[in-house]
Amino acid sequence: MRNAVLLPNDLVLTTDNSAAIGEKEADVVQVSDEVVAYFAGRVALMEQWAAGAYPVSIVIHNFSGNKSWNKYVAGMEKLFGEINQPCPEITGSTESNMETLQSAMAVTMIGERQVTSAENYTWYVYGMPCVGEEVMTESEKTANMKKISDGVNSGFVQRVWPVGSTGIAGECKRLGLHCELSNWDTGKSAGPATSVLLGIANNRIEEAKLHFGTYFEEIN
Known part of the structure; x- marks a missing residue:
């Protein structure tokens, strides 16, 4: 496995995060929140594949405010639509009490490990x-x-x-x-x-x- 954690019952946890990239004025890289979530999800998904697993649940950690949540979800849905697979159930939370100057989010995927035999x-x-x-x-x-x-x-x-x-x-x-x-x-x-x-x-x-x-x- 690469940057993945093997949990009991052949479950695998992978994660990726992004900061100062998004739609806020002070962000270093200006890009849509949907794109930010897509690329964070892309990394977490490939980490699942590296561990021989496929995600069954997604957790989004949103520090960018309420308006970003639906865009982050849309980014996840775009990722799985691109590979012609149903998007796993998405849950998570949003920091809505304190306004941040820059965007920040993280994606965690929990997957089930699949037994495969690698050839040469x-x-x-x-x-x-x-x-x-x-x-x-x-x-x-x-x-x-x-x-x-x-x-x-x-x-x-x-x-x-x-x-x-x-x-x-x-x-x-x-x-x-x-x-x-x-x-x-x-x-x-x-x-x-x-x-x-x-x-x-x-x-x-x-x-x-x-x-x-x-x-x-x-x-x-």
Whole structure:
């Protein structure tokens, strides 16, 4: 598992947060609250996949005020709609007593671990590292959730390992992989998991290359 907590009864807890990104005037990055929730949920969902689990419940922690709640919920619904899956039940709370100058929220997912047997696979990186404004302006370079979900459901994606602030090189080190990639900034933060490491079944690599297309390269 990556940044996930294994609970009793094969339940898995994952979480991600966001601060100073949203619709408030003092936010460092100005973007809709729906988009903020989408990307926070994206990270938590990929962490579930990394642990071999799928979420059954979502908790939203909203410090941005009442007007942001429905937008955060809409971001979650957009995420699951993108992968053609029903959105799990959403609960949570809102800080409505104190007004904050900057936006802040967190998403926690509780999932059920699924028993799967991994075949022989080769690690690839999919999606370029992007952070801050780049996440929006260079979105065509980032890992596509629908493609990852389809790959998992089709069976040629055997492992999912989202890239965080330590960059591709940092995640490769955690996995014990020697990282050599041409034309990739392997030390750059991938922000909300715009890059992801994928374990591709060895007998379906050509299929995966056609499926993922650009910004998909083997980790040597």
